[in-house]
Each structure stands twice: as C-alpha cells, then as structure tokens.
Amino acid sequence: MIIGILKEKQKYESRVSAMPETIKKLIKAEHSVIIEKGAGNKSFISDSDYKNAGANIVESDNDIYNKSDIILKVNPLDNDELEKIKDGSTLISFFQIKDEIKNIPQYINKKISILSMSHVPRTTLAQNMDALSSQSNIAGYKATIIGADHISKYMPLLMTAAGTIKPAKVLILGAGVAGLAAIANAKRMGAQVYAFDVRPVVKEQVESLGAKFIEVESDSNEGVGEGGYAKEVSEDYKKKQAELIKETIKDMDIIISTALIPERPAPILIDKSMVESMQPGSAIIDLAAINGGNCELTKCDEIINHSNIIIDGRSYLPSTMAQDASQLYSKNVFNLFNHIYNNDNPLNLEDEITNGSLLLNKGQVNNKILQNFIDQENN
Amino acid sequence: MIIGILKEKQKYESRVSAMPETIKKLIKAEHSVIIEKGAGNKSFISDSDYKNAGANIVESDNDIYNKSDIILKVNPLDNDELEKIKDGSTLISFFQIKDEIKNIPQYINKKISILSMSHVPRTTLAQNMDALSSQSNIAGYKATIIGADHISKYMPLLMTAAGTIKPAKVLILGAGVAGLAAIANAKRMGAQVYAFDVRPVVKEQVESLGAKFIEVESDSNEGVGEGGYAKEVSEDYKKKQAELIKETIKDMDIIISTALIPERPAPILIDKSMVESMQPGSAIIDLAAINGGNCELTKCDEIINHSNIIIDGRSYLPSTMAQDASQLYSKNVFNLFNHIYNNDNPLNLEDEITNGSLLLNKGQVNNKILQNFIDQENN
Amino acid sequence: MIDLSYLISAICFIYGLKMLSHPKTARNGNIIASLGMLIAIIATVYLGTELDIKMIAIAMIIGSIIGAFFAIKVEMTQMPQLVAIFNGFGGGASALVATSEFLKYGHNSTMFLIISITLSVLIGTLTFTGSFIAFGKLQGLISTKPITFPGQQLLNGILAIIMLIAAYMIPNYGMDSFYTILILSGLLGILLVIPIGGADMPVVISLLNSYSGIAAAMTGFVLVNSEPSAGNALIICGSLVGASGMILTQIMCKGMNRSLVNVIFGAVGGEVEGSSGEGKEVNIKSYSTEEAAMIFDAAEKIIIVPGYGLAVAQAQHAVREVAEFLEDKGKQVLYAIHPVAGRMPGHMNVLLAEANISYEQLKDLDEINPEFEDCDVAVVLGANDVVNPAARSDQSSPIYGMPILNVDKARTVIINKRTMNTGFAGVQNELFGYDNSIMVFGDAKDMLIQLLSDLKEL
Amino acid sequence: MIDLSYLISAICFIYGLKMLSHPKTARNGNIIASLGMLIAIIATVYLGTELDIKMIAIAMIIGSIIGAFFAIKVEMTQMPQLVAIFNGFGGGASALVATSEFLKYGHNSTMFLIISITLSVLIGTLTFTGSFIAFGKLQGLISTKPITFPGQQLLNGILAIIMLIAAYMIPNYGMDSFYTILILSGLLGILLVIPIGGADMPVVISLLNSYSGIAAAMTGFVLVNSEPSAGNALIICGSLVGASGMILTQIMCKGMNRSLVNVIFGAVGGEVEGSSGEGKEVNIKSYSTEEAAMIFDAAEKIIIVPGYGLAVAQAQHAVREVAEFLEDKGKQVLYAIHPVAGRMPGHMNVLLAEANISYEQLKDLDEINPEFEDCDVAVVLGANDVVNPAARSDQSSPIYGMPILNVDKARTVIINKRTMNTGFAGVQNELFGYDNSIMVFGDAKDMLIQLLSDLKEL
Amino acid sequence: MDITTITIFILAVFVGFEIITKVPPTLHTPLMSGSNAISGIAIIGAILATNIDGDIGMWLGFIAVIFAMINVVGGFMVTDRMLKMFKRK
Amino acid sequence: MDITTITIFILAVFVGFEIITKVPPTLHTPLMSGSNAISGIAIIGAILATNIDGDIGMWLGFIAVIFAMINVVGGFMVTDRMLKMFKRK
Ligand SMILES: NC(=O)c1ccc[n+]([C@@H]2O[C@H](COP(=O)([O-])OP(=O)(O)OC[C@H]3O[C@@H](n4cnc5c(N)ncnc54)[C@H](OP(=O)(O)O)[C@@H]3O)[C@@H](O)[C@H]2O)c1
Ligand SMILES: NC(=O)c1ccc[n+]([C@@H]2O[C@H](COP(=O)([O-])OP(=O)(O)OC[C@H]3O[C@@H](n4cnc5c(N)ncnc54)[C@H](OP(=O)(O)O)[C@@H]3O)[C@@H](O)[C@H]2O)c1
Ligand SMILES: NC(=O)c1ccc[n+]([C@@H]2O[C@H](COP(=O)([O-])OP(=O)(O)OC[C@H]3O[C@@H](n4cnc5c(N)ncnc54)[C@H](O)[C@@H]3O)[C@@H](O)[C@H]2O)c1
Numbered sequence A, B: 001m002i003i004g005i006l007k008e009k010q011k012y013e014s015r016v017s018a019m020p021e022t023i024k025k026l027i028k029a030e031h032s033v034i035i036e037k038g039a040g041n042k043s044f045i046s047d048s049d050y051k052n053a054g055a056n057i058v059e060s061d062n063d064i065y066n067k068s069d070i071i072l073k074v075n076p077l078d079n080d081e082l083e084k085i086k087d088g089s090t091l092i093s094f095f096q097i098k099d100e101i102k103n104i105p106q107y108i109n110k111k112i113s114i115l116s117m118s119h120v121p122r123t124t125l126a127q128n129m130d131a132l133s134s135q136s137n138i139a140g141y142k143a144t145i146i147g148a149d150h151i152s153k154y155m156p157l158l159m160t161a162a163g164t165i166k167p168a169k170v171l172i173l174g175a176g177v178a179g180l181a182a183i184a185n186a187k188r189m190g191a192q193v194y195a196f197d198v199r200p201v202v203k204e205q206v207e208s209l210g211a212k213f214i215e216v217e218s219d220s221n222e223g224v225g226e227g228g229y230a231k232e233v234s235e236d237y238k239k240k241q242a243e244l245i246k247e248t249i250k251d252m253d254i255i256i257s258t259a260l261i262p263e264r265p266a267p268i269l270i271d272k273s274m275v276e277s278m279q280p281g282s283a284i285i286d287l288a289a290i291n292g293g294n295c296e297l298t299k300c301d302e303i304i305n306h307s308n309i310i311i312d313g314r315s316y317l318p319s320t321m322a323q324d325a326s327q328l329y330s331k332n333v334f335n336l337f338n339h340i341y342n343n344d345n346p347l348n349l350e351d352e353i354t355n356g357s358l359l360l361n362k363g364q365v366n367n368k369i370l371q372n373f374i375d376q377e378n379n
Numbered sequence C, D: 001m002i003d004l005s006y007l008i009s010a011i012c013f014i015y016g017l018k019m020l021s022h023p024k025t026a027r028n029g030n031i032i033a034s035l036g037m038l039i040a041i042i043a044t045v046y047l048g049t050e051l052d053i054k055m056i057a058i059a060m061i062i063g064s065i066i067g068a069f070f071a072i073k074v075e076m077t078q079m080p081q082l083v084a085i086f087n088g089f090g091g092g093a094s095a096l097v098a099t100s101e102f103l104k105y106g107h108n109s110t111m112f113l114i115i116s117i118t119l120s121v122l123i124g125t126l127t128f129t130g131s132f133i134a135f136g137k138l139q140g141l142i143s144t145k146p147i148t149f150p151g152q153q154l155l156n157g158i159l160a161i162i163m164l165i166a167a168y169m170i171p172n173y174g175m176d177s178f179y180t181i182l183i184l185s186g187l188l189g190i191l192l193v194i195p196i197g198g199a200d201m202p203v204v205i206s207l208l209n210s211y212s213g214i215a216a217a218m219t220g221f222v223l224v225n226s227e228p229s230a231g232n233a234l235i236i237c238g239s240l241v242g243a244s245g246m247i248l249t250q251i252m253c254k255g256m257n258r259s260l261v262n263v264i265f266g267a268v269g270g271e272v273e274g275s276s277g278e279g280k281e282v283n284i285k286s287y288s289t290e291e292a293a294m295i296f297d298a299a300e301k302i303i304i305v306p307g308y309g310l311a312v313a314q315a316q317h318a319v320r321e322v323a324e325f326l327e328d329k330g331k332q333v334l335y336a337i338h339p340v341a342g343r344m345p346g347h348m349n350v351l352l353a354e355a356n357i358s359y360e361q362l363k364d365l366d367e368i369n370p371e372f373e374d375c376d377v378a379v380v381l382g383a384n385d386v387v388n389p390a391a392r393s394d395q396s397s398p399i400y401g402m403p404i405l406n407v408d409k410a411r412t413v414i415i416n417k418r419t420m421n422t423g424f425a426g427v428q429n430e431l432f433g434y435d436n437s438i439m440v441f442g443d444a445k446d447m448l449i450q451l452l453s454d455l456k457e458l
Numbered sequence E, F: 001m002d003i004t005t006i007t008i009f010i011l012a013v014f015v016g017f018e019i020i021t022k023v024p025p026t027l028h029t030p031l032m033s034g035s036n037a038i039s040g041i042a043i044i045g046a047i048l049a050t051n052i053d054g055d056i057g058m059w060l061g062f063i064a065v066i067f068a069m070i071n072v073v074g075g076f077m078v079t080d081r082m083l084k085m086f087k088r089k
C-alpha cells in the first residue's frame, strides 16, 4: 500500500504522524511511504532523516492526497484537505466526533474510511495504540511545568537562611491519564498535591502516587460511565462538589483541571467567583480548554490574567513537546495500523479494536455515537 | 529613622525590597516607613497590605527621596533616581561595581552611603543577609523549570506502552549557589544531571546532590580565588575545559550555565560551533547573561533560537518568582539593616559584615575593588 | 572406655543438632550425629558385657536394610510420612526395651523403676501408634480431615486416668496392669492424632519425634541401675532430642501461626489450599516470607517485576531496601518495567524514581525478556495482568496478544499480592498455579519489610 | 533434699545468666541468680553435715559487710575495678578451699585429686593476684600503660613448667611442691596481667572472671569424692560461669575489635581516647553503633539533625529507614533543619524530600529549638557548624551570633561524623566534648545501616 | 536412682532447649528427621535387652534392635537426602 | 572419680556456652559482674572446709568463707546497682 504522511496545517500543531523509525518499519512491511516536505520540521526531524528512512519526499500535499491509500495524520482534515483527498482512501488520525460532525457528510460522500485514534478502545491490549493516553500524559506532565513557571513561588519546601518557603499547593481536578501524570510530576517537583475526581476508583490510584484525594460524599459509583470513562453526575452531587472545590481552591497555588466527559462539553468546575477567591499570583492550567474548559473563564489557546490569576487555556501542550509527542503518537499509529493490516483479514470488524476505532468504513457509518450525532444533525 | 521603600523602575523587575512583615519589624524597632504607591503590585502585595503593616503610602517617589534617611531598593539607582535622592542618605540595594562605575562620582558628590547587598561577605554568619545566595537559588531553580518548558522532550525516564522515553540530560556549568539549585531541581524532575566547575571542592557538593561531576584534569586548585569565589584560569586549563565541554555538550538536552567571576565579565564556555553541535530542540539557559553570558550567542534578556537551539538569556528570573524572591530579599535586607543599626555603634567599621558591604561611607570610598575601578577610570 | 565413648557420642549429638539448625552446616551436622550413633553402637556391642553378637548383627542388618531401602526409594514428596514412620519405630523400640526390662524385674521393682518403665512404655507405644496414624494421614490412607466425635477429649482423659491407676496397681497386679497400660497407650496414640488435620501433621510429627526422645530418656532411667553408663547415654540423648524437638515443634507452630495447644486439642487444622475465587481452580503454593527468604538467599540473579499493587502499597522504598540488601550479598538485581504496569504511562518509573532506584537498573520489556531464562528468581510485586501467560497462549483471553513479561521462564517465580483477586483486566492468571510459582500473600510493603528482616536473620 | 537444693540453685544460675544477657530481663536475672546462691548456702549450712555454725556465721557476716559496703559506697565510674577485686576474692576462696583439702588429704591422694587440687590452686591464686593487678591498674595505682620487659613470655613459660614439675613431684615432696605451686601461681597472675594496657582491662577482668569459675569447678572436682552433691554443685556452677565467661570475653574482644590472643599476648592495648586534632583538646567519648542503639532504644523523643555530611554520604534513605524503625517502636522522631545546613539554600530539604520524608516532620530552627529540652536524644548526622555552641557563647568565634540548633539541651547528643575535622567555617566544636555528647565515628550511611541492624537485634 | 542422674537429665534438657534457636522453615523437616534419627539411641537399650534371660525378653530385644535400627539408618539417610537438595549450585 | 562427674561438667560447659548469645555491649559489665557473683559458689566449698580437722584447715576455711562472701554479696549488689541504671523511666 502507499502510505502518505502530511505536514500538519493547524496553527499550534508541531507534531508529525510518523517518525523515521516508523517509516522504516512500514517499508520493511513492504509498503511505500510518501511524505510532504518539511513535515517533521517542527518536531526537529529533517527531510533528510526521512529520506534516509526510505520515504519519498514530495513537494506538495496534492501528490500525497492523490497517491496515498492510507493517510496518517495527527489532526483530522480541514476543509481544504478534505477537498484534496482522494475518494475511497483511509485516514488515520485523532477524530473527535462532536468537533468534526459538520464535515462528516463530505467524508461519507468521498467514501473515506476513518480510523479514529480517539476511539481506540481503552483496553489493556490496545494500550500501545492508545494515543489519547500518550498525549494526555504529555499534557499532564507539561501542565505542571508551565504551572510552576506561571506562579511566582517555589514548588518545594525550602528552609533557608532567609526564612522558610512553604511548598506550593497543587490541585488536580480530574485524575484520568493527564491528571495522574500531573499528580506524579507535581509530587516530583516537591509540591503538596491534592486531587479530585468523580470516579471513586481513582482514589486508590491517586494515593498510589502519594497525593491526597479529596472526596465528595455520595453514592459511590455516581460518576462512573461506560468503558471506565466518566459520565455526567446528579445536581445534588454537583452542588456538593462545587462546595468542596470552592473551599479547597482558596489555598491552592496551581490548579490543573483535566475533567472531561467523552463527546460532551467539559464540566464547569470553577466559576468566576471561585477564581476570584484564589490568592493573587496563582495559576489555573485548564487542560479541558478545547472542550470548553473546566473553568468558566478559560479561553481556548490563550493565557489570560483575571484579577492576578493566570488562566492558561492552551490546548496544544503536546505540541510543545513535539519530539516526544510525535514519537509516541507515531508508535501508536503504527501499532494500530499494524494490528489492523498485518493479518490475513484486514479490517476485521469482529475485532474489538478495529471495530471500535473504525468510524467510517468506505463512507459507511460504523459507530453508534457517530450515528446518533448524524441523526441529531438531521433533525 | 525614616526608611523609604521605592517601586522598582527597571523594565523586568517585579520584586520589591520590603514585605509587609519586614515593615512591621522596622516599625517595632521604632523606625518609620514610607513606601511608594504600588511598590508591591508586581509581587502581588497591595498597598492596603502595606498600610496595615504600618507604612505610609506616598503617591510620588520624590517624597520618599526627600524624606528618607535610608532607602531600601532591589536595584541601584538610575540616573533619574540619582538626581532625586537627598544628600547624605543611605542606600541599601544590589550594587555591581563594574556596572555602576559611571554613576559613582555622583554618589560621592551627594555624600551617599552605599550598603551593597552584592558585597555582603559570604561567611557563615552573614548567610541570612546573603541576597546573592537567595536570589541565585531562585534563578537556578527557575532555570530548570524554563529549561523543561523549552525543550520538546520529557525530563524523566518513562517506559510506556508506546515505547521508552529516555531521560533528558542536563548539564550545569558552574556549580555555585545557582548551579547547585539547578542541579537539585533537575535531579528532582528526573533528568540525568551532569555538572562542571573550575573549583574542585565543588565536586563533593555536586555529588552530595546525586549528580555526576565532570572533571578537567589539572592542578587541583586552579580556579579557586579569594573568599571561595572563582578566579580566572590558565590558558591550558581553558583549552582542556573547552574540549571537555565540547564533547559533553553534544548529548545534552538542557544546559544551564551559571559561571561567574566577581566583577569580571563571565567566562565564555560555549562558542557558536558548540551550540551548533547540539541536538536540535535543545536549550541553553544562560544565567550569566547579565555579565555577558557563558555562551557566545547569548543576548541578555532575550530568548533566541539559533539553528533550532533555544538560548535563553533572561537575567530577571528571580523577578518571575517575585512573591518568594521579594520575601527572601526583604528578609536579607532587614537582617543586614538590623545587623548594622541594631547596636550601640551603628556603622561599626570593625565589623566584617558592615565593612564588607559598605562601599561608600557618606561619599567616602570604603572598598578596595571600588577604589581600583575608580583609579582605572581616572587613568 | 565405654563411658567415654558414650560421652563422645553425646557430644556428637549435641554438635550435630546444633549444626543441623543452620543451613550451611546442616549436612555435616547430620553426618556428625550419625557418627555419634556409630560410636555408641560399637561401644555397646564390643565393649559391653557379653552379648549374642550374631543375633544382634542379624537384627541390625534387617533393620538397616529396611531403613535404607525406604530412605532411598521413597519420593521426595513422601519424606514427611517416612520420617513419621521411622519415628514410630524409634518409639516402639523404647517401649519394647522397657517391656523386656519389666519382664526382667517383674513387679518387684522400686517405685522409681516402675514409674520409669510405665512412662517409657506409655510414651513409646503412644509414639508408635500415633506415628502410624500420622503416616496414614499423610499417605492418604486415612482421611486427612480432622476426625472428631463428641466426648473425644473426655475419652482421652478417662484413658489417662485408667493408665494411672493401672500403673499404681502394678505392684499388685503385675503383668495385667502392664498390658493394660500397653494397650491403652497404643489406643491413646491413635486417639490423639486422629482428630488433627492434614495441614497440622508436620507439627504432630515433630511433637511425636520429641516424644520418642523422651521415651528414650525414660528407658535410660530404666536402664541406669543395671547399666549406668548406657542408661546415662540414653538419658542425655533422649532428653536432648526431647527438649530440642519440643522447641522445634514450637518454632514450627509459630511459623504456621498456630499455638501448640491449638494443634493438639483444637482439631481444627483444615486445608490451607488457596482457591482462585472464580473460574478455573488453580492449585497454589502459599509460602511464608521466611521461606521466600531462603529462596532469595540461594539465588544469584533476581528480577523484580513491579506492578500497580506496589504503588498501592507505596512499597517503593521497601523494595529498594530489599534489593540493596540482596545486591550487597553479591546478587544481581534488575527491575523489569512493563510498559503498561500501573495505571498511567510511566507509573512504575515515577514510583521507582521516588525511591531513588537508578535508571540503569530499570529494563524495559524487550531488554528484560531474554533475561528471565537464566534468572533464578523473578519476584512479582503487585503485578498481575502484565505477567499473565494467557496473553501469549490463550486466544480467547481479552489480553491475548499483549506482550508480557515472561516471568514464568525464571527458575522460580515468587508472586506477592494480597488475595487471589484479578487485576485491572479482570482475568484469571494461571501463572499463580504454575509449578515454579510460589505465592506470598500480603500487602506488598508489609511483606517486603518482613522479608528483609527474615533475610537478615538467615 | 540437699541434692535437690543444689540442683535448684544450679537451675537458678542458668536462668539468671540467660536473663542477664537481655536488657529487659537483666535485673530479674540477677535477682534469680542471687536467690540460687541463697538456696545453695542455706542447703549447705543447715542441711549439711554438722558444722560450726557460729564460726561460719561470723565469717559470712564479715564478708557480707565488706562486700556490701564497697558495693554501695563505690562510685559508678569505679565499678569495673570493684568487679575485678570481688572476682579476685572468689578465686582466692577457691584456692583456699583447695589448700585446706590438700592439707586434709596430704600427698597421699589419688592422681585425679592431685590434678584437681593443683588446677584449683593454680587458677584460684592466679585469679586472685591477677585481679588485684587489674584493680590497681584501673584504680590508677599501677601504670595503665602496658608494662613489658624482654623475655616476659619466656619467663611465664618457665614458671608454668616449674609448676608442672612441682605438681608431678607432689607425691614425693608434698607440702614443698604445693607451696611452690601456690607462690608461682600468684606470681604468674601478676605477670600475666601487668603487660596488658588499661584499655584492654575489661577483657582481662572478664577472662579472670571466667577463670574464677573454672577454679570453682576444679574445687568441685576436689570435693566431689568427700561431698558428692556439693562437689557436683560446684562443678556445674563453676563450669557454667567458666564457659559463659569465656564466651563473654570473646564477645567483648570482638566488640573492641581485638582478638583474645592479641589481648593476652599482644600487650598492645594503648589508650583509645580521641584527640580533637588541633587547638583545644576536647575529651570525647567514642561509642559503637551497638551502644548508640541501646541509647535509642531507651529514648522516647528523638530529634535528627542532618548536615552537609549526610548529603555527602548520600545517607538520606538510610536515615529514613532508621527513623521509620524508631517510629514503629512508638517513638517520636523529628527532623531539625537548620537554615544553612548543607551547601546551598534548602540543601537538606532536597535531600530529605528525595528520601520521601514527609514535610510535616521537618521543623525549622524556631520551631524545633524549644523542643530539644524535653528530647531524649538529638542525633547530629554530619552537621557541625550549625550545632556549634560557640555561636551562642564565644564572642571571638567567627560564627558568634549565628542562631544554632540547641542540640546540647537534649538529654543525650549523639554525633556522627567521620573524623574530628572541622566543618565549613573551620572552627572547633566544643559540643563534641560535652558531658552529654557521644561521638559515633564513621561515614553517615555506613553508620546508619549498622545502627539499624543493631537496633533490630536488641 | 541417683540425683546425679536427674542432674544429667536436666542439664541435657537445658542443652536441648538452647541449641535449637532460629531455624529457617526449610530446615524444619530435616532437623526433625535428624533428631528423630538420634532418638534411635534406644538402640543401646535394645542391644542390651537382647541379653535378658528368657526367650520373650530376648526376642523383644531382637525386635527392638530391628525397630531402632530402622529408625537410625533410615533417619540419617533420609535426612541426608533432604539436605542434599539444599546444596547450592 | 566418676565419668558422670565429667559428664556433668561437660554438659554444664555446653549450657554455659549456649546461654550467652548476643549481649549488647552495655550489658557486658553487669553480665560479667553477675556471673562473677555466681562464681562465688565456692562458698559451698568454703563452708564445708571449715569442718576440716586441724587449725590451719579450719582457719583457711574461715578466710575462704569471708572471701567468697565478699564475692557473692558484693557481686550481686553491685550488679543490681549497675542494672538499675538501665531501667527505663
Ligand atoms: N499503565 C497504564 O497506563 C495503564 C492505565 C490504565 C490501566 N492499565 C492497566 O492496568 C494493568 C496493569 O497491570 P499490573 O500488573 O501493573 O496491575 P494489575 O494487573 O491491576 O494487578 C495489580 C495487582 O496488585 C495487587 N495489589 C493491589 N494492592 C496491593 C498491595 N497493597 N500489596 C500487594 N499487592 C497488591 C492486586 O491483587 P490483590 O488485590 O490480590 O492484592 C492486583 O492483582 C494492565 O491491565 C493495564 O492495561 C494500565
Ligand atoms: N546552606 C547554605 O546555603 C550554605 C552555603 C555555603 C556554605 N554553607 C555553610 O556550610 C555549613 C553548613 O553546616 P553543616 O553543619 O551542615 O556542615 P559542616 O559544618 O560543613 O559540617 C559537616 C560535617 O559533616 C561531616 N561529614 C562529611 N562527610 C561525611 C560523611 N560521609 N559521613 C559523616 N559525616 C560527614 C564532616 O566531618 P568529618 O569530615 O569529620 O566527617 C563535617 O564536619 C555552615 O557553616 C554554612 O554556613 C552553607
Ligand atoms: N485500559 C487501559 O489500559 C487504559 C488506558 C488509558 C486509560 N484508561 C482508562 O480510561 C479512563 C479514562 O481516562 P482519560 O484520562 O482518557 O479520561 P478523560 O480524559 O475522559 O477524563 C479525565 C478525568 O476527568 C474526570 N471527570 C469527569 N467529570 C468530572 C467532574 N465533574 N469532576 C471531576 N472529575 C471529572 C474523569 O473521571 C476522568 O478521570 C480511565 O479510567 C483510565 O484509567 C485505561
């Protein structure tokens, strides 16, 4: 097969969907690879690196869209790209349905197959294809670094001749993959770390990283949805939770919020008054920004200052660590590709992973949620 | 006495020379304190905080210059301020002779006394007045944070489903106070840390923080100057050192350089070719920038990108942590003030600390190095 | 001369026993003890009063052949029952000697002699029958379940009282009393052992062993008048074995977390086999940390496999301490980090870095898997899914296809977790039942701390 | 009845000694042993053959008063010499008893008796004179320096040979031979002890103590024919003390890192007092980790003072382990962080955070200083300047005026560093010589690891 | 019957109690088996018993020798076999 | 002279060797002092010696009793004094 790799066009995107190593593996598996010129630049990979790995460098993305059977990308196609892609080809990339729903008709028209990295099931077996995890982990890690950069205090405890500096207090809202990574790194940096999540199972995980878990008393499985993800919670719970967060937040120096509910806007956990109750000089890193943010005031991809509180809504943290982010992403993509195509029966819909990640199969809808969204659109 | 506290006028300065706590102590010691409006804003201290502590808030700095016997500042006076200061008053602030030499005649003319925070002797007893240490420690700490932010890689080792991420390699050039702080924090963040210094005693200190010391073979006390500071080293040593750094640098992801020699330009340890030999995506944090930098390419207070290597020459890192920096600095200042004025014989020139920090005594030169500089200027 | 020989043989026994209780000297200890025995026999036969050497030789040869035959033939797994039966013969011998002494003196003996003979017969016979029951239980000839019936203890008490009376009556009734004692002792031996469960058998055997020593000592008291030096020898060696056996029994009880009283009267020793909860039954071996420590002690290359449970237990420091101790002993210790161990990417890295375990010791899946084959012990600490062999072999398993750490290739796998519960993926792990697997249950931190102190005590 | 009493008293001694060797039971052990002695004496006096009770009572009262007087009056620091002298009397008593037995039997005794008497007199007298020399050395009456002269060992050898010959001649020359032995033994005792240095005295006393036990045992052999039960009692108790004393001597030698041979023949035991290098001489007490462990064991509140040395030794994990062990024993452990400890601001924080010591346990100067007063042990680990009392009191000191951690206010201060070298500021630290200060020399990490294992063995 | 006999008995009991201190669990069985073999010291009595007058006594002695010998020989051998397993490579 | 005496001696030596195992250094002196007091068991011999005919023997016995008594009483008392120091608060 001919596999095409494109340069990402989004403003803040620095990642690339395949590393030279991955390309070597693809070529070993007797595929041929074409790659757009400069695709790796922002991840500090030169075209010659790609060439050495065996890829063909092409000047224009048109060539790639025309020739490739399968296209590897980080982000889904924009309008322009969607125009260019050849009918019947397969796209492997992140794909949040709620954000892309407007383009779905065109994908269907062009009989595109979409293998969504966002929909790889979160099973033990699929973990090496789980790009959500690998990128969330980066985001969580990086959030603590920029948090430490934003505040005008030390993270660790320090007893010096000029007095004792108290350790910074960090609160993590939502202890999924990103949240756990943030906890781990904030602990490492010496801060006092607190965490909160709706799913009670997370308590043990938080404590396994040495942080304190803040609990809302409630029916124990309130926030547990399908497949280990969170679901929306009751009003009563929301009130208790708001109360708890409100109390806790006052003392915090950094808040890293990662609370997400799949295919839904992010829950608002921090409102304006709560922000204003924080100590001047504190920072909020809102990793849920792209889904609306966990903080009312968050502006996606902007760093704002509200009454001396910094609210960082950058959604592209993985891109700021493009070298590692690209490496992990490209391995995830390759593993998925390999899982699906490296057997006698490619696109075996019996297979949980293949079936789960396949949103469109040559233009045919292969996903319940997607179908729901389409039905909703049509009404 | 009337003690005046000013708002710092320098572009990147966010610190303030006295915290409300310090002011309380001064007032308890029966001094009165006047402070310029908004002096603490950038350190997130409001005027009302100062008021509550007992200070008088004044609108214009003129009032302060006119009324104060002693002026507490972070940075020395600029031309404008020097105009305004009342004759015969005392200034306590940082004071690097080589940078301020042009203003010295005017200080002398106005019979100003200068107590330089930069010249407090580095003795055990004086440690709580040692603002160089407290601020260098911040700079070293912060350098690792911004280093981790600059590079597009993780700091720690990570073994994940999508492959193993190697830990970042960090090289610290110059293991004084700032260097040691950088080592400690980089280790904490999980990086592999190497350090280099001309003073061999530092080896034990570096190792006491768990980092590796890189050694140049040589006469063992080559780089040891007066008072525990470094001195300039021989040509032969410089060559060996350059060789060693050149070899080491190639593998490094972050370089934090802190090498300084008092009252002299910083030694150049990294030249252009060495920068270019580094891996793309790496970063250099040059804490010696204000003294010319340890890297040939460093531009003071700028972050530049040279062939995909970021060179961060910001000299105001302590200001980015203004809350803690101001707190520590104000304690240092208070301790020095207290040491000098809180006894029967103020400005006791027998006292090592007083004598060491007193550069000008009512316009009279009280410091050998300063005298040397003046003599040089006059020739 | 004969006295001196006995003294020397006694010293041999003392030293032998002492050495037997240390792993490194144990084998030599056994040899020294057997040497002591040889000296004692030779002294008795050649230096003693005139004996019918031919007859003795025949008896000795018969006995030796039988003993040697079983000692060589029997399978390793049947050792305990063999010890039980040998022990029974020892007790029997004492009882027989006492009997023949009784026949010699009749009922006209001194008080002291009567007491000695009674005790010797009582304990010897009890040991004899009791050992056979123990043998039967271990061999599976008799149900290993505790066999109990109401009034059991009462019956034992009555038997004891009857024997007491019979002994008191010896001067009057002579042989009749004696036979009563003989028969009832045999019965008592059976009754005492039958209610004890299979799992407690080792303790019982040890106790019977101690009894047979005491029986020998009692026989010594019987003999001491007619044959003072032989009598003394029997007393010394018998009481030595009796006392040390008692201590050993107690140590064993403590090791099994049972009190001696509990074992003898409790009759509660059920099975301690673990069951795998749901699904397939796996047959697991549960070891104490002390036993695990012995295994570590003998190992040279050790691979530690941390999992989520290690993080839950916050045992990162404990594991480093154990590893450092083992390294100080010259062993090689590596950590095998599975890419998905824990609950977040790099979870194990964070954990182990916190304990300051150097990066060089951490090996990822590809590096470490070839190493398991020549590794003596793989220690799985709170990991489960990442070492589940089903991922390699069981196509129906939800984790089939995931690369795992091949811990099962190690000579011995020691697995620590709290229960037989499943891990994150919710699938059974047949590794736990493998022949080379050993489970050590408990919280990882507690277990490691215990292990360390046991290692230090070796 | 008398036999039984002796047996019981022997059992008391055995138990008493056993208990004496464990800190918690030691005192009761001593009481049990003295009870055993009481039983033995009563049995001898009241149950034995007819004796001149009045005379015995007088002698016993005299002896008791002398013994009690010294036991109560003497200062704590003089205990060792007291033990030495008591021991000498014990040996003397054995020699006297043997002498009087010799007078009784004359030279017409059996071979066995002659050997027994000779050994008893030899060892008893040697213990007597040797103990007095040891006493003299410890009390400062005789130079504590090893007193040596050429041919010393040769002389000892000749004396021994002469005695051997004299003993052999007893059947011929009777009393003359005997007196020769008596006198030469006394001389030998002096000669054996005089070349041994003051520092090795404790070992010598222990050895002499063992000898006095052996002397008693030998006396037992002398008596066993005429008074079998008393003889046996002496043999049992004497050999018990002889053997246990020998073991104790060996343990002590090991503790002092000397071999027994070395002590007896080496004559090299010099002074082990530490000197402070330059400047003022401070008189320090250097303890082993074992002794330090005993102090920790008795403490309830412990404050750890880390310094630069702890970082150099990278002993952060070791200190946490020790602290956790102590906490598990129910003790309170705090860390006192001096603001300038180490070589960079916050050095100790970085260090202790790496070992995951919780922030709550770290106390800064102002918080911790009031705590030292009711703290049992302050442990200074590789810190020096930050605990130098000169900063408080010595106006001439370059660090005068710096606030320090007031460790000297603690009941006991244990200071660990490698040498008597100064710290960063280059000033002497008189804390090391304070009465409540104890030095434990060595690298902080090694020392802490050793300490932990010693703590576990208590 | 003599007090010395009792003394010896008691001392031997003491020695027995004291020499077994900490035994690692893996040595429990061998140690048990080894001390079991030692309790075959009854062989001495058995041998002497063969000398007793009267058929019954003698035959009892004969059987006792066989029994004791089984205990002794079997016991030591099986102990050795067990201990061989622990030998390090 | 009897082999049993030797047997008793040897067994007692064994017991003596075995009961002292690990002694913490602070207990060295008290233990030494305590066992020293026990070695005053020579008192038994001394008491019996007072019974010996002839003046010299008797007086030797008298002195021996004094000596032994010093050892016993002084020894136990001083040991107790030392051990009191170790008592916890
Ligand atoms: N790494 C990631 O990014 C990530 C993220 C999400 C999920 N996962 C999944 O998590 C699993 C990780 O595998 P794993 O082997 O590390 O863990 P695991 O399969 O979940 O097994 C952990 C085991 O530890 C035991 N345990 C729990 N607490 C313990 C304690 N205090 N002391 C001793 N043992 C304890 C538990 O058994 P007992 O209850 O019997 O003690 C459990 O069986 C994989 O299935 C992986 O797919 C990984
Ligand atoms: N905190 C800061 O910012 C800073 C910066 C620069 C200077 N200082 C100065 O450094 C000093 C700090 O005081 P401090 O008490 O922490 O340290 P210190 O006074 O320098 O004493 C450290 C002691 O540790 C011992 N030591 C070294 N290595 C050891 C090892 N491996 N094991 C055990 N002991 C070891 C040394 O004695 P041996 O050689 O005998 O073992 C030494 O006396 C102050 O004078 C302070 O002014 C502090
Ligand atoms: N099988 C695997 O191996 C594997 C791999 C990766 C992740 N997972 C699992 O997938 C699940 C989802 O992980 P994710 O990081 O992608 O989650 P996510 O990004 O969807 O959500 C982040 C976290 O926010 C929490 N959250 C949602 N609403 C909240 C609210 N109102 N208040 C507070 N917290 C709220 C969620 O519970 C979740 O923990 C987790 O259970 C994770 O362990 C499994």
Ligand SMILES: NC(=O)c1ccc[n+]([C@@H]2O[C@H](COP(=O)([O-])OP(=O)(O)OC[C@H]3O[C@@H](n4cnc5c(N)ncnc54)[C@H](O)[C@@H]3O)[C@@H](O)[C@H]2O)c1
Binding pocket: B122, B123, B124, B127, B130, B132, B133, B136, B173, B174, B175, B176, B177, B178, B179, B196, B197, B198, B199, B202, B223, B227, B228, B229, B230, B231, B233, B258, B259, B260, B261, B262, B267, B269, D340, D343
């Ligand atoms: N007495 C005290 O308590 C106290 C307090 C603080 C600092 N100090 C001491 O003061 C001294 C100076 O500390 P500082 O941080 O202010 O130093 P600095 O900022 O002047 O210099 C930083 C480091 O750069 C090094 N350096 C100079 N030239 C170099 C070259 N060519 N290559 C490599 N490295 C080079 C120096 O050796 C020094 O370690 C140190 O010895 C420090 O320990 C003492």
